[in-house]
Amino acid sequence: MIDLFYWPTPNGHKITLFLEEAGLDYTIKPINIGKGEQFVPDFLKIAPNNRMPAIVDHAPTDGGEPIAIFESGAILLYLAEKTGQFGGKDLRGRTDVTQWLMWQMGGLGPMLGQNHHFNRYAPEKIPYAIDRYVKETNRLYGVLDRRLDGRDFIAGDYSIADMAAYPWIVPYEAQGQRLEDFPNLKRWFEAIAARPATIAAYEKGKAIHDTSVPMTDEAKKMLFGQTAATR
Numbered sequence: 001m002i003d004l005f006y007w008p009t010p011n012g013h014k015i016t017l018f019l020e021e022a023g024l025d026y027t028i029k030p031i032n033i034g035k036g037e038q039f040v041p042d043f044l045k046i047a048p049n050n051r052m053p054a055i056v057d058h059a060p061t062d063g064g065e066p067i068a069i070f071e072s073g074a075i076l077l078y079l080a081e082k083t084g085q086f087g088g089k090d091l092r093g094r095t096d097v098t099q100w101l102m103w104q105m106g107g108l109g110p111m112l113g114q115n116h117h118f119n120r121y122a123p124e125k126i127p128y129a130i131d132r133y134v135k136e137t138n139r140l141y142g143v144l145d146r147r148l149d150g151r152d153f154i155a156g157d158y159s160i161a162d163m164a165a166y167p168w169i170v171p172y173e174a175q176g177q178r179l180e181d182f183p184n185l186k187r188w189f190e191a192i193a194a195r196p197a198t199i200a201a202y203e204k205g206k207a208i209h210d211t212s213v214p215m216t217d218e219a220k221k222m223l224f225g226q227t228a229a230t231r
Contacts, residue, residue, distance in 0.1 A: 001024060001025040001026065001057065001058055001059045002019065002024060002025065002026040002027070002055050002056070002057050002058065002059075003026070003027050003029050003055060003056040003058070004016070004019065004026050004027065004028050004029060004053060004054075004055050005029045005031050005043065005046060005047065005052050005053060005054040005055065005056075006028050006029065006030060006031060006052055006053050006208075007030065007031050007032060007033050007052055007053075007208070007209065008202075008204075008205030008206070008208055008209050008211055009033070009052075009167075010109065010112075010167035010168045010170070010171075011051075011052070011053055011072040011109070011167070012052060012053045012072075012205070013166075013167035013170075013201060013202065013205060014053070014072045014075075014076060014163050014164050014167055015053045015055065015072060015075055015076070015079075016028075016201035016202075016204055016205065017163040017166070017167070017197060017198060017201045018076060018079050018080075018086065018160065018163055019079070019201075020197035020198075020200045020201045021085075021086065021158075021163075021195075021197040022079065022083050022085055022086070024079075024083070026055075028204065028208065030208050030209075031043060031052040032209070033052065033219075033222070033223060034215065034216065034218075034219030034222060034223065035219070035222065036222045038050045038051060038052055039226075045068075046068045046070060047068075047070035048070065049070060049071070050226075051070070051071075053070075053072055053075060054068065054069065054070040054075070055068070055069050055075055055078075055079075056068045057069070057078075057082070060082070061082055072105075072164070073101055073102070073104075073105040073164065076101065076160040076163065076164060077098070077101070077160070079160075080097075080159075080160050086157075086158065086159045086160050086163070087159065087160060088155065088159065089157075093155065093156070093157075096155040096156070096161075097154075097155045097159045097160060097161050100147075100154045100155055100161035100165075101160055101161045101164050103143075103161075104161065104164040104165045104168070105164070107140055108140050108144070108165055108168050109164075109168055111133060111136045111137060111140060112133075112137055112140070112168045112175060114129075114133045114136075115130075115133035115134060115136075115137045115175050115176070116171070116174065116175070117224070118130050118133055119133075119134070119174065119175070119176070120174060121215065121223075121224065134175065134176040134177075137175050137176065137177060138176075138177060141169075141172075141177055141181075141182050141185060142182065144165065144169075144182070144185050144188075145182035145183070145184045145185040146184075147184075148184035148185055148187070148188050149184050152188070152191070153188065154188075158192075162188075162192060166189065166192045166193075166198070169185070169189055
């Protein structure tokens with residue numbers, strides 16, 4: 001039913017988390033971002049920003065032609081609407097889920113991504129940049145910890161807001177964070193990690209690529225050296 005163009009990164013994991021939870025039929029189409037497969041013209045037709053994940057739904061609910069969606073947040077919103085699951089049960093619930101999904105898309109993901117870049121991948125270790133993003137990561141962890149005080153999940157019930165945030169917390173040690181400093185977040189993190197769908201989603205990622213293998217210099221050039229002209 002659904003083709004998933006995927007590589008096992010935090011943004012890629014968001015979509016497998018949903019698909020496994022919802023029990024939808026899907027086929028993974030690996031996009032090896034270290035080899036530049038995200039720049040192949042056929043993929044550009046599906047994802048004009050040259051980023052995965054993206055999906056093609058061959059059975060949209062309107063009964064029309066297959067529909068292609070790019071950007072992980074947009075995909076999660078689409079899948080929630082398609083299935084009637086994990087998107088909130090009423091106006092207030094949907095609003096709560098959506099605003100926390102946007103928080104992840106606009107804050108948690110980009111800031112933690114910069115943390116990863118300057119801590120793990122930058123050829124020059126810049127103390128100011130590392131300190132800046134480790135501290136911002138810590139602040140955002142605090143926001144999430146406070147939100148989870150008295151709640152099992154970000155918007156009450158398990159939702160796409162949780163699916164979007166969880167993969168970005170998985171590499172917390174590499175981000176210079178300790179879950180013990182955030183007890184509500186730690187409880188939430190461990191609950192999601194134990195879900196059967198989470199385990200299945202991450203196993204599929206491992207089968208495609210071992211993320212513990214250090215990134216090659218060529219892969220870094222492919223990921224971090226692109227301009228409008230080179231694309």
